[in-house]
Amino acid sequence: MPTQGEKLVKSSILALIFAFSAKIMTELINGRAHVNSNTQYLWSDQLLLLVTAINNLRNEGVDVQINFIEFNHFSKSVNYASRLNFFKHLRVPYIEDFSRKNPIGRFTEIKKFDENNALQLQREIVQILISNGVNEDMLIVLDYCLWEVIDNTLNHAGPEYKYGNGYGYLCCQYFPAINEVRIMIADNGIGIHSSLTQHPDSKYQHLNEAQAVGSCIKKGISNSAGKGFGLWATAALIRENKGELIIHSGNYQLQCSSEEVIYETAYWKGTYVFLRLNTNMPVSYELIFDRSDQRNNFLDFKEEFLDELDSLW
Numbered sequence: 001m002p003t004q005g006e007k008l009v010k011s012s013i014l015a016l017i018f019a020f021s022a023k024i025m026t027e028l029i030n031g032r033a034h035v036n037s038n039t040q041y042l043w044s045d046q047l048l049l050l051v052t053a054i055n056n057l058r059n060e061g062v063d064v065q066i067n068f069i070e071f072n073h074f075s076k077s078v079n080y081a082s083r084l085n086f087f088k089h090l091r092v093p094y095i096e097d098f099s100r101k102n103p104i105g106r107f108t109e110i111k112k113f114d115e116n117n118a119l120q121l122q123r124e125i126v127q128i129l130i131s132n133g134v135n136e137d138m139l140i141v142l143d144y145c146l147w148e149v150i151d152n153t154l155n156h157a158g159p160e161y162k163y164g165n166g167y168g169y170l171c172c173q174y175f176p177a178i179n180e181v182r183i184m185i186a187d188n189g190i191g192i193h194s195s196l197t198q199h200p201d202s203k204y205q206h207l208n209e210a211q212a213v214g215s216c217i218k219k220g221i222s223n224s225a226g227k228g229f230g231l232w233a234t235a236a237l238i239r240e241n242k243g244e245l246i247i248h249s250g251n252y253q254l255q256c257s258s259e260e261v262i263y264e265t266a267y268w269k270g271t272y273v274f275l276r277l278n279t280n281m282p283v284s285y286e287l288i289f290d291r292s293d294q295r296n297n298f299l300d301f302k303e304e305f306l307d308e309l310d311s312l313w
Helices: 004-020 044-059 076-083 118-131 136-157 191-197 209-215 230-241 293-312
Strands: 026-029 032-036 065-069 107-113 168-175 180-187 244-256 260-278
Touching (some): 044 107, 044 180, 044 260, 118 168, 118 180, 136 180, 136 230, 136 260, 136 293, 191 244, 209 260, 230 244
Parallel strands (some): 032 065
Antiparallel strands (some): 026 032, 107 168, 180 260
């Protein structure tokens, strides 16, 4: 009979495969994660999920051993994973045979965040899109939504509903050739259902897990520790942008694009939020915000960033 730890490893890895149909073929054999690194293409968000899941298992005392199948040191996939600090996060020794280029304006590495560096990392992502001239109205909304998702991890993922107890991982990559940006934010906290139903002041303690995950993007839904506006605004942004939003927590995954679909799937401890946006698809902030506060805040930040950029030259 498998131990509880082995079951947790298996369910976490299966969640990765089922959620994204990743070409990273992963399986569990006696507590060992086997990763096929000889794939045609990897997404940084897929690699981030592996980092998050495996490090959480280690934090819970599971001895996870990682073996790479058909490991090709010179392949683009391996170099790409290394450039994102994938091996570093997994504590796998790897000597790079390439020169690292500055990621500014293109991508972020896989990064762990907490209350001390969360705002800085959120700014790094927004700066990527500002420097590439992405539609300003869309960025005004994305700037807000991105921070709200990160703030959810800080505020709701940790125990005792104490701000700053939560932490997670994030990454972003911009693909100018196809006018697309992909962002992933993941944690292994208490999850949406527990956050929404176990807070003593919550009005939604009656919801089951499917209802909790399905309701998290509705306006005003909160455990009383927030306004219930952030994920609603994020979903509204995705619909207007014709992009894609995936929220996976516990045994349920919510997919939002032109319509919303929720289904039961493999277990993910905590919550991850994936956003895919079309950077050439304008979105008016006025469709989401009643007041101009967010627009003014963003424009102040943008001006400050551009001034800093000019000073470098």
